[in-house]
Amino acid sequence: MKKIILFGAGKSATYLIDYLKEQAEIYNFEVAVIDTDYRAALFKVGNSSHVKADTFDIHDAASREKWIQGADLVISLLPPALHILVAKDCIRFNNHLLYASYISPEMKALEEDIRKAGVLFMGEMGLDPGIDHMSAMKMLDGIRHNDGKIVSFKGYCGALMAPGSDDNPWKYKISWNPMNVVLAGKDGASYREGGKDIEVPYEKLYDHDATIDFPEIGKMAFYPNRDSLHYTSLYKLDGVPSILRATLRHPEYCEGWQAVIALGLTDNEKVINTDHLTYKDWTMQKVPHGQHHTVEEKVAAYLKTEKNSRTIKQLKYLGLFNDEVIHLGGKTNAQIMLYVLTEKISMKPYDKDMVLMQHDVIYELQSKTKKRTGYLIVMGEDMLHTAIAKTVGLPLGILAKLILTKKVNLTGLHIPVMTEVYIPVLKELEEYGIRFKEAES
Numbered sequence: 001m002k003k004i005i006l007f008g009a010g011k012s013a014t015y016l017i018d019y020l021k022e023q024a025e026i027y028n029f030e031v032a033v034i035d036t037d038y039r040a041a042l043f044k045v046g047n048s049s050h051v052k053a054d055t056f057d058i059h060d061a062a063s064r065e066k067w068i069q070g071a072d073l074v075i076s077l078l079p080p081a082l083h084i085l086v087a088k089d090c091i092r093f094n095n096h097l098l099y100a101s102y103i104s105p106e107m108k109a110l111e112e113d114i115r116k117a118g119v120l121f122m123g124e125m126g127l128d129p130g131i132d133h134m135s136a137m138k139m140l141d142g143i144r145h146n147d148g149k150i151v152s153f154k155g156y157c158g159a160l161m162a163p164g165s166d167d168n169p170w171k172y173k174i175s176w177n178p179m180n181v182v183l184a185g186k187d188g189a190s191y192r193e194g195g196k197d198i199e200v201p202y203e204k205l206y207d208h209d210a211t212i213d214f215p216e217i218g219k220m221a222f223y224p225n226r227d228s229l230h231y232t233s234l235y236k237l238d239g240v241p242s243i244l245r246a247t248l249r250h251p252e253y254c255e256g257w258q259a260v261i262a263l264g265l266t267d268n269e270k271v272i273n274t275d276h277l278t279y280k281d282w283t284m285q286k287v288p289h290g291q292h293h294t295v296e297e298k299v300a301a302y303l304k305t306e307k308n309s310r311t312i313k314q315l316k317y318l319g320l321f322n323d324e325v326i327h328l329g330g331k332t333n334a335q336i337m338l339y340v341l342t343e344k345i346s347m348k349p350y351d352k353d354m355v356l357m358q359h360d361v362i363y364e365l366q367s368k369t370k371k372r373t374g375y376l377i378v379m380g381e382d383m384l385h386t387a388i389a390k391t392v393g394l395p396l397g398i399l400a401k402l403i404l405t406k407k408v409n410l411t412g413l414h415i416p417v418m419t420e421v422y423i424p425v426l427k428e429l430e431e432y433g434i435r436f437k438e439a440e441s
């Protein structure tokens with residue numbers, strides 16, 4: 001009997017746990033779902049003879065080693081910084097490891113140890129990164145197979161609210177890890193346009209007026225996502241003049257978040273005492289007092305906008321001009337903003353989320369320039385069964401099954417850009433309604 005350990009039963013785990021329950025019945029897998037919140041794990045596991053819930057502190061080395069030693073494959077939905085704890089034990093006990101977040105320098109440093117252990121570590125196996133890699137490679141490889149020469153690749157992805165649930169001035173609500181939202185883009189971004197490499201600092205990342213027309217949805221704003229050029233060789237795009245990976249948001253969100261950054265409210269270094277600090281004074285940290293009468297006027301002047309502008313209304317919606325004392329003890333600005341977003345723009349039980357992904361590829365074939373667009377729209381069902389949980393969790397579950405049933409036999413540290421992974425995973429995702437549409441012009 002093959003045994004799977006899943007660390008983490010949070011927002012992104014719902015569909016993954018349901019999938020593992022289904023496959024455990026079919027293939028006689030034994031699955032353990034571990035979370036610090038035992039009740040949450042137990043609720044999601046439900047009544048299953050093959051899947052059980054448990055809890056322990058992931059920093060407890062003895063308990064962690066005991067669980068991992070008895071497993072064949074580990075899936076980690078832990079915060080990215082904790083993957084390394086699990087990874088070292090997986091190497092020691094020869095376990096495969098799958099996770100959805102980016103491959104960190106610390107994980108990359110283990111590459112030779114992973115190879116020697118003869119196991120597969122697959123990172124970036126969620127939505128973005130994950131499905132974006134697989135769908136992009138399928139499209140790019142298909143064009144290359146027909147002797148097309150790629151001259152531009154641009155990929156976009158966003159976790160948003162479905163129409164009708166985007167009912168606040170931000171047109172956005174928290175459907176996944178809120179701290180990831182607060183810290184998104186902290187390292188800036190880089191991409192290539194017309195043969196020129198472009199670096200975008202964090203302070204200007206959201207001050208990006210670019211938009212695309214998303215099929216069936218309409219105009220969406222985007223900002224560059226991390227280091228697009230990192231994927232040049234992985235996507236086999238060496239020599240391609242334009243390469244971009246970007247995050248989709250509504251234009252309103254980018255405008256408002258640029259103001260939050262300008263006010264210094266996402267800094268995660270300096271700890272400040274909030275027990276006598278009002279939200280108004282917190283917001284005003286970098287703002288000169290000047291001759292303006294109200295906080296809104298002072299902030300508007302600092303941001304070079306009008307006091308009745310959409311940006312000021314967005315900040316007001318978050319309660320940033322209130323006289324209420326924060327009362328959170330010692331926190332960084334980012335931690336305070338995390339609390340604010342969780343309180344003000346979390347999903348409600350009746351809300352539905354939405355995942356959008358689009359790839360635009362320009363290529364040359366037989367002396368003609370063509371454009372191929374592939375796009376994906378996934379709608380969530382409710383606050384628990386979200387589109388983000390579906391698109392993050394199912395790729396992990398499908399690959400776990402393929403590994404344990406010997407359909408995928410890779411070893412080493414990888415991301416899912418190879419045909420033996422992306423073809424079967426994308427095919428099975430279609431059975432769950434995660435299906436790309438393509439158009440060419």
